[in-house]
Amino acid sequence: MTLLRGAALSAAFDRGSASYDRLVAVSPGYHAHLRRSARRLGLPNGGDGLRVLDLGCGTGASTAALLAAAPHARITGVDASAGMLDRAAGKRWPDTVEFLHAPVEELAGRFDPGSFDAVFAGYLFRNLTDPDATLAAVSGLLTPGGRLGVHEYTLGGSPVHRLVWHAVCGAVVLPAGRLAGDAGLYDHLRRSVVGFDTAPAFACRLRRAGFSSVRVLPLPGWQTGITHTFVARATSSAEGRA
Template structure:
């Protein structure tokens, strides 16, 4: 799939499923994604950043959690799906949290160099059309010593647990997601995109290739992974 075609397809899919996106995240992960996001936030805030960008923010869950945990920080949420951003703004208003949400392309971020002390990215990186270009853009907008925290689904783990998980992720999840959202294609895309995603060591190498010092940790038997990249 060409890069431009992938970007357009992903934007359309996530715009269509926006109204049910939060509910499905909770149902399909059995609520475990909340603990993963809290761990990502803790890592992002370790160095007490003053300016934080939550990229591929979706409906703003991570951006709002960052602002809640670090009320003195300036938090910006960016995404390329306007319906997602509309929901994020409503959630911010309902929670009384001041977060700026704006439309942006991760491959051409509308920010000057060294604009942010931290960038977070939860479950959106695999949807980017060009991983290296996105990482280069993130590296560009981070201050020296700034941190990228990338939470993502790696390919399913090996072994018996991996077999059960593949069955759930490849068969049951697309059915449930399709029924609830009305978009079966979007939830078939999810396991396809995860299977095609680089394994943790390969993603670490990609991040190191653009100038990050990287470590990562696996979560819930390897279902999710957090990569932490510090700009050197």
Template sequence: MTLLRDRGLARAFDHASHTYDRLTALNPGYRTGLPRSARRLRLPRAGAGQRILGPGCGTDAATPALLRAAPHARITAVDASWRTLGRALATPWPSHVRFQHLTAGEAATAGEGPYDTVFAACLFRDVTDPDGVLTTVRSPLRPGKRLAVHEYSLSGPAAHRALRTAVCRGVAIPAGTLGGARALHRPLWRSVLGFDPAPDVTDRRERAGLTDVRIVPVAGWRTGIVHTFLARNGSAAPREHAR
């Protein structure tokens, strides 16, 4: 099966936006994992001057997680799916939260930087050039400031792959079929299985010029399947990477 990437994935989200949130709610731990990853940034809760970039923000999960972690920060949330953004905008937001219709590769052009934090959720495995997108979202990040990525990335053992497959085949794909989102959930399952294992994701961050790279697993049944990747923006230029 061909994986959905970039604009193709955005169109799939456009089609499935009306049911996507209800379907993800069936995933135990989905709504708790994102706030936990956001808290790991240790953002200053009173920091009204903080600027945060949220590429691939989705509908209503990643941005609220950031708001709970940093209630007064200025958040610029971007997504490539205009219908997904439309659903996000249907929710009342504080004036310091803004949404823009941009791809992850265009996130640096949002015009609200430089940023003190970048928080990306389930983004890099679904783009054609993850190294290029990482360089793009890093570019408006102030030196020494932190980036966090909440991502499905298997840590290695075959049991993690088998568990992820069982959940997708037993819950996500059948529910997506009933909800009219089969064309989205099956490629998302494939993208997790085909994405870099967690140690390789760390290596990508270091090649991009990030420092203090750490992997922290998400607790519960998703341990070894979902991780928070934390890093700081170093001063070195990105190293050449293999395609």
């Protein structure tokens, strides 16, 4: 089976949206790890006065993590899957949270340059046809020096990390997907992680896109060496001229 991309992936998420929250809830540390990554953005004063873009917000798990880390921020959640977004929008949120149905490829046309002080992307970049183009768009949407946080499956350098991922997928992820009737989506999950950047490679991708102060931070538990937080800053205009 080939990887799902674009409209095919959005349609798969639409079909899987009804069971998605139940399935991720049984993944040890799923929500706690998202909250940890959101805190690592380091938004000051509870996000007071800050505008945050939650890119690929899905059913709102990353939105909830951002809200816990920055309860006073204005958060805009964006996702290409109408089904996932309906699940997110159907939950209770403060009036500082809004949702928008749009593919990431359309971001530049939806928002003005410098519209956001921070961008968070959870489990997004390995699903994109052109992650470099999306990083360029994100850089343009951030204020100079704005913060980027990425929470993503990116295998570490050890072969053990790849073996653990395959073992978890074989024993848990794929059987759960079959039981939920979403075997194709969860096979895509398995393949997309193996086929995407390692953690060091994604950090290099961020630097090539012009982000500075790039840091790669591990997550605890079974996901050590499998899932990482990446934090970086958009290059300011002064830095760009240097």
